Amino acid sequence: MSGGGGPRQRGGGSAERPPPGRRREELLGSKRKQKLLLIHQALTSDPVAVETLRGAAVSEGGLLTDEIRRKVWPKLLSVNVYNLPPKPGRAVRQNHKDYTQVQLDVNRSTRRFPQGMRAEQRQVLQEQLIDLILHILRAHPELHYYQGYHDIAVTLLLVAGERMGSALLEKLSTHHLRDFMDPTMDSTKHILNYLMPILQRESLRLHDFMLRAEVGTIFALSWLITWYGHVLTSFPHILRLYDFFLASHPLMPVYFAAVIVVHREEEVLACDCDMPSVHQLLSQIPQNLPYESLISRALRLFQRHPHAELAKQAALQHHKSISIGSFTAFQLATSHQRPDAVLRRQRQQDSAHAEATALLPTAGHSPLVKAAVWGISATLGAAALAVTQTALEWAPEFLLQLF
The missing domain is CATH 1.10.8.1310 (Helicase, Ruva Protein; domain 3)
Known part of the structure; x- marks a missing residue:
């Protein structure tokens, strides 16, 4: 007969579960390690798995650190870090x-x-x-x-x-900001005009209230043209949104604006129904927004209300947006990038060729040598010189060795 009613534990002791706080930290740590591994694998695959990087940038926590951003942001925008422009003078x-x-x-x-x-x-x-x-x-x-x-x-x-x-x-x-950089505000107004149709589909009550208040969409102007950098005080929150927007369609900041307004629906409806009251409320973004849940909601809105459907409405169908029109080709171009390790080897090979060219005998020794030197120089030329100059001016090597 057993002397105890409960199950016996190894070593005669009782099993102790870690407190909830520690379990949550362990879970977050495990997710973080999984994301780091996923990003590393995506960066080193050939071609680079840009869709995986987009998923990491959009998912909870974004890209985690600035060191990772320095590796991933260039891939999201198809920037070759071994062919950077010189420092602006x-x-x-x-x-x-x-x-x-x-x-x-x-x-x-x-x-x-x-x-x-x-x-x-x-x-x-x-x-x-x-x-x-x-x-x-x-x-x-x-x-x-x-x-x-x-x-x-x-x-x-x-x-x-x-x-x-x-x-x-x-x-x-x-690309993403192109419409904001036209000589007139017409293209910027066009982008802003996507906001009200999204609100109309999400909350007709809120949409109609804002129409009666005649508040318009100008309250969201600074949100969109700065990617919320001007209105948020927390740099980590700004970076989280930049991860999201860099990995998304150029209209995603508008969808995010819509979820902010819907999130504050009860506050808006409690306002006096006039332009000054509603504009003052909406133009001030709360700094304690639930960013992760809002990002998830913006993604769902984008899927549920495709911009092509919104554009069929009369206010949107007569304007051609450069940012929107060029995005598909831009996104396709990002899928053909080489991993940094390959680009680094190519740079080293080009540098070696340039050094070998410099060691050739002087052209004065023979017309044949002179012709050979000219041919090599024409082949490598400015490209080798530019790559070498880039290597000399580039940031410390540890920025390129994150994992």
Whole structure:
């Protein structure tokens, strides 16, 4: 006969379960390790598994660290980190029509830099930010500066540095942000016009209330054109949204705006039904939003209400959006990237070829040698020189060795 009613434990002791807090930490730690492994495998596969990287950027927690972002953001935008542009120089400021406005906006952006950063360090970054913005504008005369563009640029600069930040900003400016950079506000208004149809499909009561209040959509303008960088005070929250938007369709910030408004539906309906009251409420975003659940909800909205269906409404069907129209081709282009290890080997091989060329006998020894040297130089030429220069100026190697 057994002397006890309960099951016996090994070693004569009782089994102790870890407290709920520790179990949750262990679960989060396990999920984090799984995501790190998944990202590593996606980055090293050939071609790079961009869809897997998009999934990691969108899923709970996003890309976890800035080191990982420096590896993944370029892949999401099809940027070759071994062929980065040179650092923007001060020459971009000369006689540039936007220099004064850019300088004013950047000088007012002190709150966008981490708290506790030394003033001297912040000033250096602000100067880099000015040059970075003007470099893009000078390289693409078809793009027009808007106030708020610097909020996106500073986020890229703080995470990726000057050279990679410049390459990322150029891709965004010619794709996701392209409609905001037209000479008029027509394309920006077009993007804003997607908001009300989404609200109408999600909550007719809320939609009708906002129509009666005549509040319009201008309250969301700064949200969209800065990817919420101007209205949020928490840098981690901003980075979480950037992970999400970089991996998504250019209209995703509009869907996210819709879920914010729906999330605050009861607050809105409790307002006086007039433009000043509703605008004042909505233009102030609460800083304690449940970002992960809102991101999940925005994804569901995007699937449930495709932008092509929304565009059939009269207010949207007559305008051609460059950002929307070019996105499919842009997304397809990202699927043919080589992993960084392959790009690094190619750079090393090109550098070796350049060194071998430099060691050849001088052309004066023989007409045949002269012709051979000319042929090699023409083949490698500026490409080898540019790759070598990129290697010399590139960020510390540890940024490229995350795993």
